[in-house]
Every structure is written in structure tokens, then in C-alpha cells.
Amino acid sequence: MPTVLGYNQHQFIGGTTLKNNKTTQRLLDATREIWEGYLKHPFVRGIADGSLEIQKFRFYLLQDYVYLFDYAKVFAQGVVKSRDPEVMRMFASSVANILGGEMNIHRGYMKRLGITEEDAERVKPSLPNSSYTAYMRAVAAEEGPAEIMAAVLSCALSYEYIAKWIVSNYPNAEKHEFYGEWIQGYASEDYAAENRRLIAYMEQLAEHYTDPQLERLTDIFVDCSLYEGMFWEMAWNGEL
Numbered sequence: 219m220p221t222v223l224g225y226n227q228h229q230f231i232g233g234t235t236l237k238n239n240k241t242t243q244r245l246l247d248a249t250r251e252i253w254e255g256y257l258k259h260p261f262v263r264g265i266a267d268g269s270l271e272i273q274k275f276r277f278y279l280l281q282d283y284v285y286l287f288d289y290a291k292v293f294a295q296g297v298v299k300s301r302d303p304e305v306m307r308m309f310a311s312s313v314a315n316i317l318g319g320e321m322n323i324h325r326g327y328m329k330r331l332g333i334t335e336e337d338a339e340r341v342k343p344s345l346p347n348s349s350y351t352a353y354m355r356a357v358a359a360e361e362g363p364a365e366i367m368a369a370v371l372s373c374a375l376s377y378e379y380i381a382k383w384i385v386s387n388y389p390n391a392e393k394h395e396f397y398g399e400w401i402q403g404y405a406s407e408d409y410a411a412e413n414r415r416l417i418a419y420m421e422q423l424a425e426h427y428t429d430p431q432l433e434r435l436t437d438i439f440v441d442c443s444l445y446e447g448m449f450w451e452m453a454w455n456g457e458l
């Protein structure tokens with residue numbers, strides 16, 4: 219079993235070094251241990267070695283499908299809260315990327331599993347799921363564009379981190395007949411390019427932030443990273 223000890227969290231994110239992205243680096247430094255926990259999680263390990271029961275993945279997939287609608291709304295609130303048209307466009311295109319890009323991974327699996335979009339849209343979010351999105355939506359309602367970016371970033375970056383870690387530690391994982399598609403999607407250059415864009419805006423939005431303001435961004439990022447861990451746990455236990 220591959221070890222995660224000594225693993226550098228930064229090396230996989232955005233397919234790039236984070237040397238010049240000091241805010242993002244600070245956020246990642248604060249969550250190193252939480253993120254290492256994802257790599258040890260049985261659900262993630264099950265995707266990596268192909269041993270995860272399809273029923274568990276089915277439950278996760280449907281929860282994640284409804285999660286992404288609310289996640290997209292957090293970006294939409296970023297449009298509402300921004301004054302700079304370029305930042306508005308960035309948040310708006312992320313809404314489109316989630317609804318029309320990332321969710322295609324889910325729709326592909328739904329087809330394979332015989333689940334219609336209408337059925338998926340009716341799924342009741344579990345408590346960890348709705349708590350996570352309620353937290354992000356509260357940040358989005360009450361705070362500004364930089365805080366919104368800090369709230370969405372853990373979700374965006376941690377999947378790239380997980381998928382690329384799987385690819386580099388499980389050489390056959392990408393070719394797995396069922397989980398390969400999920401791994402390829404989140405380890406893809408398209409997904410990394412979108413993350414590089416989010417990182418660049420995180421840096422821009424926080425460029426003149428004071429230390430207390432950066433501390434607030436860190437708190438949000440840490441909270442969302444903890445919610446990510448709860449989501450994996452929820453998926454593993456199949457708990458509503």
C-alpha cells in the first residue's frame with residue numbers, strides 16, 4: 219500500500235508549482251494533515267484499487283450530483299458580490315463549467331447505472347452534504363468574493379490532489395473499467411486548467427489582504443476541508 223508520509227500536497231495542484239501563489243500556499247499549508255487523511259480514507263482507497271462496492275459509489279454519486287447544484291450556486295453568488303466585470307465573468311464561467319462540465323462525469327455514470335437525471339435531481343441530500351453546502355452558501359451570502367473563493371477552493375483542488383495521487387500511486391487505476399472515468403476526469407488537464415484559473419483569482423482577490431483577513435480565508439478553507447472529509451465518511455457509511 220503506498221505511503222502518504224513525506225507526500226507533498228502542493229506538487230499535484232494545478233499541475234504547477236505554487237511558489238508565487240502565496241495565499242493558496244498558505245491555505246494548503248493549513249490543511250496538509252486533513253488532506254493527507256483523504257488519501258488514507260477507505261472510500262478513496264477503494265476507488266484507487268478498484269475494490270469499492272458499486273452500491274457505495276452509486277450513493278456517493280447521487281449525493282455529489284445534488285451537492286454540485288448548490289456548489290454552483292456559491293459561484294453564482296460570487297457573480298452577485300463582484301463589481302469587477304472580469305471577476306464576474308470568472309465566477310459565471312465556473313457555474314457553466316460545473317453544470318456543463320464536471321457534472322458530465324456524473325451523468326456518464328448515471329447512464330451506466332440506469333439512473334435518470336430526473337431521479338437524481340430528486341435525491342435528498344444527507345445531513346453532512348446539506349451542512350457543507352449551507353456553510354458555503356452562508357459564507358457566500360454574508361461575505362465577499364475572496365471569501366467565496368476560499369470556500370469553493372477546497373472542493374476544487376482536493377479532487378485534483380486525490381485523483382493525481384491515485385494516478386501516481388496506482389498505475390492501473392486510470393484504466394479501471396468502472397472507476398477509471400472518475401479518476402481520468404479529476405486528473406485531467408482540463409480540470410487542472412480550471413483550478414489554475416481559480417488559484418490565480420484567489421491570489422488576485424486577496425492581493426491586498428491584511429493578516430486578519432488572510433486568517434479568515436484560512437478558517438473558511440480549513441472548515442471546507444473538514445467538510446470534504448465528512449463527505450467521504452458519509453459516502454463510505456451510506457448515511458443520510
Ligand SMILES: Cc1ncc(CN)c(N)n1
Nearest residue numbers: 282285373374377446449
Ligand atoms: C463533495 C465534493 N467535493 C469536491 C468535488 C470536486 N469538485 C466534488 N465533486 N464533490
